[in-house]
Amino acid sequence: xxxxxxxxxxxxxxxxxxxxxxxxxxxxxxxxxxxxxxxxxxxxxxxxxxxxxxxxxxxxxxxxxxxxxxxxxxxxxxxxxxxxxxxxxxxxxxxxxxxxxxxxxxxxxxxxxxxxxxxxxxxxxxxxxxxxxxxx
Amino acid sequence: xxxxxxxxxxxxxxxxxxxxxxxxxxxxxxxxxxxxxxxxxxxxxxxxxxxxxxxxxxxxxxxxxxxxxxxxxxxxxxxxxxxxxxxxxxxxxxxxxxxxxxxxxxxxxxxxxxxxxxxxxxxxxxxxxxxxxxxxxxxxxxxxxxxxxxxxxxxxxxxxxxxxxxxxxxxxxxxxxxxxxxxxxxxxxxxxxxxxxxxxxxxxxxxxxxxxxxxxxxxxxxxxxxxxxxxxxxxxxxxxxxxxxxxxxxxxxxxxxxxxxxxxxxxxxxxxxxxxxxxxxxxxxxxxxxxxxxxxxxxxxxxxxxxxxxxxxxxxxxxxxxxxxxxxxxxxxxxxxxxxxxxxxxxxxxxxxxxxxxxxxxxxxxxxxxxxxxxxxxxxxxxxxxxxxxxxxxxxxxxxxxxxxxxxxxxxxxxxxxxxxxxxxxxxxxxxxxxxxxxxxxxxxxxxxxxxxxxxxx
Numbered sequence: 001x002x003x004x005x006x007x008x009x010x011x012x013x014x015x016x017x018x019x020x021x022x023x024x025x026x027x028x029x030x031x032x033x034x035x036x037x038x039x040x041x042x043x044x045x046x047x048x049x050x051x052x053x054x055x056x057x058x059x060x061x062x063x064x065x066x067x068x069x070x071x072x073x074x075x076x077x078x079x080x081x082x083x084x085x086x087x088x089x090x091x092x093x094x095x096x097x098x099x100x101x102x103x104x105x106x107x108x109x110x111x112x113x114x115x116x117x118x119x120x121x122x123x124x125x126x127x128x129x130x131x132x133x134x135x136x
Numbered sequence: 137x138x139x140x141x142x143x144x145x146x147x148x149x150x151x152x153x154x155x156x157x158x159x160x161x162x163x164x165x166x167x168x169x170x171x172x173x174x175x176x177x178x179x180x181x182x183x184x185x186x187x188x189x190x191x192x193x194x195x196x197x198x199x200x201x202x203x204x205x206x207x208x209x210x211x212x213x214x215x216x217x218x219x220x221x222x223x224x225x226x227x228x229x230x231x232x233x234x235x236x237x238x239x240x241x242x243x244x245x246x247x248x249x250x251x252x253x254x255x256x257x258x259x260x261x262x263x264x265x266x267x268x269x270x271x272x273x274x275x276x277x278x279x280x281x282x283x284x285x286x287x288x289x290x291x292x293x294x295x296x297x298x299x300x301x302x303x304x305x306x307x308x309x310x311x312x313x314x315x316x317x318x319x320x321x322x323x324x325x326x327x328x329x330x331x332x333x334x335x336x337x338x339x340x341x342x343x344x345x346x347x348x349x350x351x352x353x354x355x356x357x358x359x360x361x362x363x364x365x366x367x368x369x370x371x372x373x374x375x376x377x378x379x380x381x382x383x384x385x386x387x388x389x390x391x392x393x394x395x396x397x398x399x400x401x402x403x404x405x406x407x408x409x410x411x412x413x414x415x416x417x418x419x420x421x422x423x424x425x426x427x428x429x430x431x432x433x434x435x436x437x438x439x440x441x442x443x444x445x446x447x448x449x450x451x452x453x454x455x456x457x458x459x460x461x462x463x464x465x466x467x468x469x470x471x472x473x474x475x476x477x478x479x480x481x482x483x484x485x486x487x488x489x490x491x492x493x494x495x496x497x498x499x500x501x502x503x504x505x506x507x508x509x510x511x512x513x514x515x516x517x518x519x520x521x522x523x524x525x526x527x528x529x530x531x532x533x534x535x536x537x538x539x540x541x542x543x544x545x546x547x548x549x550x551x552x553x554x555x556x557x558x559x560x561x562x563x564x565x566x567x568x569x570x571x572x573x574x575x576x577x578x579x580x581x582x583x584x585x586x587x588x589x590x591x592x593x594x
Contacts, residue, residue: 001509019421028537029505030497033291040421065503136502 001025001063007047009055009076012102018059019043022070025063031136038114039068039134045107045114046072046130052097053077054127067116070132078124086112143341144182145199145333146189148175152196154587155575157525159188159197164409165287169538170528173576180495183283184334185409185434186443194587199333199444202352207242210325210351212314215243216306217329219250219387220439221356223456224447229367231379231459236372237363243327245314246378249306250386254466255478256305257385257398259485263297264399264429270294272404272419272427275395277301279338280434281412282490289416290492295430298487302389303328303335307349308481309381327352329359331390331442334434360446381474385466387456390439393431400428407441409434498541512540520551528574548574 003025005018019040026036043059050057054076062069079085085092088109093102112118117133155173167181168188175196177188189197207213215238225234235246264273274295276282285292307326314324328350330336336355339348388394396405404427406415412432418424435441440456441449469475498512499505515536523531527548529538538544547553547562547570556562572579579586 001506001513016418016421016423020417023417023420024496025509027288027494027496028498028509029502030494030500031502033492037291037420037422044421044423063506063509065506 003059003061003063005059005061007050007054007057007059007074009051009053009057009074012048012051015047015051016044018047018061022061022068026068029063035134035136039070042111042114042118042132042134043070045111046070046132048102049107049130050074050076052093052102065136067133067135070130072130072132073127074129075127078126078128079120079122080124082120082122143337144177144179144184145201145336145340146177146182146184146186147198147200148177149196149198150174152194154194154196155579156193157528157530158191158193160525160528160530162187162191163530164413165284166530166534168530170525170574172574173579180493181287183280183287183409183434184332184337185280185284186333187409189333189443199336199355201336201355201358202327204242204354204358206352207325207327211323212245212319212325213243214245214247214310214314214324214326215241215329215354215359216247216249216303216310216326216350217356217359218302218331218390218439219248219382219456219459220331220390220442220445220452221329221359222248222459223440223452224356224360224445225363225455227455228369230372232372232374232376233367233369234363235375235378237367238359239375240366241359241362245310246375247306247310247313248379248382248386249302249328250389251306251309251379251381251383252466252469252474253302253305253383253386253389254469255309255481256299256302256485257466258478259482260297260299260395260399262482263299272402272430273297273399274430274432276487276490277390277395277431278334278433278438280332280334280409281432282338283334284409284412284434285416286490286493287495288413289420290494291420292416293490293492296490298489300485300487301335301338302386303339304349304485305481308484309477312477312481325351327354329354329356331356331439331445332435333443336444356442356444357446381469382463383466383469384460384463387460387463391453391456392433392438394438396429396431402427403429403431405431405433407433407438408436498537508537508540512536515539515546518546518552519549522551524550526550 022043023036023040054074057072057074060071084090086108115132116135119131122128153174155170157170159175160168160170165181165183167178169176222231222234238246276296311324328339330353336353339350339353392407393405396403406412437449437453440452497505498508519532521532527535529535535544553567557564557567
């Protein structure tokens with residue numbers, strides 16, 4: 001089972017679309033509610049990250065019988081220091097984004113907390129690829 | 137989980153149904169399909185919101201109700217109704233005139249259910265104090281919302297406040313009062329007048345309690361019609377003692393914000409089932425700020441917009457708000473002798489745990505569910521995405537899922553059939569036969585006398 005979505009940078013009104021769609025599918029598969037919640041929270045954070053920081057992005061979701069793998073690839077500024085970005089409360093979000101209630105610096109750490117595997121690769125000036133795996 | 141069948145009050149009258157898809161398109165849980173030219177409600181998906189009944193132009197969707205003659209079996213015949221019932225009558229009828237007419241229908245006692253509302257309020261407060269973990273707490277007042285959460289948002293089930301509804305409060309209070317007058321429990325017949333289908337279902341197959349306390353249930357619009365026929369325009373005897381415990385808070389309880397204003401620093405009230413769904417989606421994704429209390433109601437304007445109500449919902453709210461001003465607030469009864477009954481009635485308001493019922497699973501077995509999902513995804517490539525409903529399913533996605541589950545065929549899609557005819561894969565007469573099988577024989581022939589020819593209100 002594969003799903004794909006595209007994200008437009010700056011389009012906060014659409015953030016959450018992919019996570020809602022994925023949630024619907026996981027419910028149809030009868031995945032445990034707590035597990036769905038973790039996946040949806042992590043995916044929502046990832047969506048918001050692309051919307052808030054990058055120019056555009058793609059989400060590819062692969063659902064197997066025992067796991068879900070999500071790959072979020074964006075074209076954007078990239079993350080110079082991933083270790084620093086992982087710290088709770090660290091944020092490079094603009095004032096404008098913060099005023100909208102985002103950019104509290106919890107995104108990546110929240111994703112870490114809610115996934116079994118989290119892998120981040122980034123090239124400054126080009127973009128970031130986030131891979132998340134959750135086992136059911 | 138024991139699979140006890142859920143009673144649902146909504147029924148389709150096969151003689152009246154014209155198979156027009158209006159109901160199917162408005163169902164919030166995609167519980168309706170058209171088969172053989174008739175709407176069919178999938179019981180396990182139904183949340184009794186009544187959207188289908190409101191949308192039906194042929195009045196073919198109806199609710200069953202108990203025979204009013206059932207009351208004759210009891211010495212004490214008690215009618216329990218929510219305050220909104222008063223709100224739907226024109227202002228020229230006083231409360232006493234309405235009470236008097238209700239008694240003339242055949243009852244011996246009249247009790248509005250929201251009394252003494254302080255008992256329920258305290259009981260909910262106590263629950264919230266003891267269960268701080270799952271916030272925001274969600275009210276279980278609206279049975280449609282509770283079912284929706286069971287079916288579609290099982291991860292939120294622990295947020296539900298395990299307390300019963302005002303009709304339970306009113307019922308226990310009425311029993312206590314009558315016992316004081318010398319009645320025994322089996323002499324008392326309690327009949328609840330419901331403003332909506334969901335409450336009807338919840339009395340017949342209660343959520344969070346083993347069996348309902350009420351002996352029978354009456355459609356509010358049925359009682360409204362009966363009362364309007366016999367109501368006197370002259371002054372009526374004063375029987376206000378039967379609403380002695382009625383308060384401002386009780387009268388407003390079933391209106392929007394009626395509960396929310398009492399609980400927590402940050403509480404919200406949302407009415408309208410589609411608004412509720414949108415909010416629950418967000419809540420499940422943790423896309424909402426920290427909230428204390430949620431009052432969620434399936435009907436616009438809450439119970440004033442109940443689907444068995446006769447009056448205009450906004451006028452009903454207006455009359456009730458005016459009425460509420462004349463009644464004391466609940467705290468005025470803090471030191472009243474009625475408080476003697478508080479602890480025993482409060483105990484009876486505790487509800488059992490509510491179990492999730494996830495019905496949207498494609499298969500019990502995850503691997504098979506995944507296969508079906510893949511199949512549906514392949515099928516959707518061939519469907520036009522018009523969501524016209526001509527296949528008898530509410531949209532193309534639902535048809536694809538029905539097909540993956542073996543409940544529909546490719547030929548159900550009229551556009552695919554058209555394409556197949558063009559490609560000479562299917563004959564025109566075979567295609568027509570397929571459509572007739574779905575929508576009924578001779579359905580497409582010109583006939584000025586056919587069913588539903590004059591469905592005013594389209």
